[in-house]
Amino acid sequence: MTTSETPGQSPPSKPVQPQSTTNPYVGILAVFLGAGLATLSSRLLSVGLPDLRGALGISFDDASWLPTAFNMATMFSGVFVVFVNAFWGPRRILLPAAGIFAAASFLLPFAPNYQVMLAPVIVAGLASGTFYSLTMTFVLTNLPKRLIIFGIAAYAADIVFVSNFASLLEGWYIYYLSWRWIFWTAALFTPLMMVCVHFGIPHRTNTEPRPSWRGFTYFSLSLALLYGALDQGQRLDWLNSATIVGMLVAGLFLFGATILRRLVQPNPIVNLKFLNTRNIIILATSIFVFKFMHLATMVLVPGFLANIQLYRPLETGHALAWVALPMFAMVWVAATIIIYTNSRPVLVLGLTMCGICCWLWSRVDTSWSGNSFEIVELLLSLGLAGAYIGLVGSIVLEALESGALTSASNVATYSGFMHLMRLFGGQIGVAAMTRFIAVREQFHSNMLGLYVQRGSWLTDQRLRMLTGGVLSRSTDGLEAQQRAAAILGLQVRAQAYTLATSDGFVLIVWVVIAYLLLMLFLRPGKITFNDLSKMQ
Known part of the structure; x- marks a missing residue:
């Protein structure tokens, strides 16, 4: 006879859920690290572009596309991941994204030429776009309400400090170390973020309806193309450039496709x-x-x-x-x-x-x-x-x-x-x-x-x-x-x-x-x- 069949003892009405072994404050540290690394990587790439050109012998026109490609990829995943988070949860997104970001950042200095370098830059941008977007959502849903304002303060301190410190750090790298540390900084600190994600962000069961991936893809691609057109517009003389016109037309077309998709099949989590x-x-x-x-x-x-x-x-x-x-x-x-x-x-x-x-x-x-x-x-x-x-x-x-x-x-x-x-x-x-x-x-x-x-x-x-x-x-x-x-x-x-x-x-x-x-x-x-x- 099992324990549940013992006379006088009623069976439990529902199975007991195992207690979570994660610490939400460690999870908050994880998302703050991610937001800081995403901001720092973007700033280091932008301010360090002249030094990259000199070290790698890249032309001005080609080099200008490196931060543009990184930020276009960030734009693609940055909004997309907010909605994916409603279905998968932050842990299933941040752990693989952080691993990919660390690997891409580590391999970037070993790229033999500009064309090969462009691919890991895009991969790093896609991965880092997930970091910033999930920060405040996780903080708001895991901090006690009386501490939310201090979570906001920590978030602001993280971003403003990194944004202002990037130029000095990049100059110090070039003067004392190497241009490679523009990328290796992220590769060095991202594993710490992954450890914090592992011990701080719990697994979550899928309870929400599956989103429409096609609609999100159209919208994210349109934002990325429009972002690239805005970023390169002044350098390429705006509508006098076939590249800018092509990006604008494609971006607007995909945005129109997003609206049509919304009318035909509304997304359940939007x-x-x-x-x-x-x-x-x-x-x-x-x-x-x-x-x-x-x-x-x-x-x-x-x-x-x-x-x-x-x-x-x-x-x-x-x-x-x-x-x-x-x-x-x-x-x-x-x-x-x-x-x-x-x-x-x-x-x-x-x-x-x-x-x-x-x-x-x-x-x-x-x-x-x-x-x-x-x-x-x-x-x-x-x-x-x-x-x-x-x-x-x-x-x-x-x-x-x-x-x-x-x-x-x-x-x-x-x-x-x-x-x-x-x-x-x-x-x-x-x-x-x-x-x-x-x-x-x-x-x-x-x-x-x-x-x-x-x-x-x-x-x-x-x-x-x-x-x-x-x-x-x-x-x-x-x-x-x-x-x-x-x-x-x-x-x-x-x-x-x-x-x-x-x-x-x-x-x-x-x-x-x-x-x-x-x-x-x-x-x-x-x-x-x-x-x-x-x-x-």
């Missing part, structure tokens, strides 16, 4: 009606505004230092990376302030501070060096940290208030939409700013050219001064005059680029002002982090 609220749309726009505002330190200042002061990546890193520490500290201060106030005022204050800093930087001139940006850069870093915590906190509160976490379809749709804004919206900002700087530089160059003409006494006087300065290092007077004319042309170009950079800072200010006005239309929130902190 609930687009859930996004049709004013607050969700306005708060999602804040991601684009933050990304656009961040271009001040990611594009404008590094571009100015490289083009006007001829800074190398290591020098640019020294000029910008130091603010990572105050930003790292500020995110915790902002998180604490949010508990006792609200996330939206912190977002407004951070955006306002950043707008003021960009307005101060709009007074830039050709004499500025890295030290000239330091004081305002410190204030900007504090504003960025506050704005980042404020926007992520506002998005999380909206998710909790709107019921995004009540069903797998809602959480996948909400998270996928926000990641779409992060990935695609950020690239739209980069493409818009790059195009804006190029157009404004050409405009200022033409305007300055009206006043820098031979025969003008100011121009002639400037040429005589320059000729006298280079005469001792020239073979004769004719060569000195030619060198003087070349120097004057470079000075005009430097002035035009500086004025265009100033215009870029002003553009950021106007974008911030426009969004602050848009925030007036937000409906008041019903819950705060102070309410969550009181929950057990």
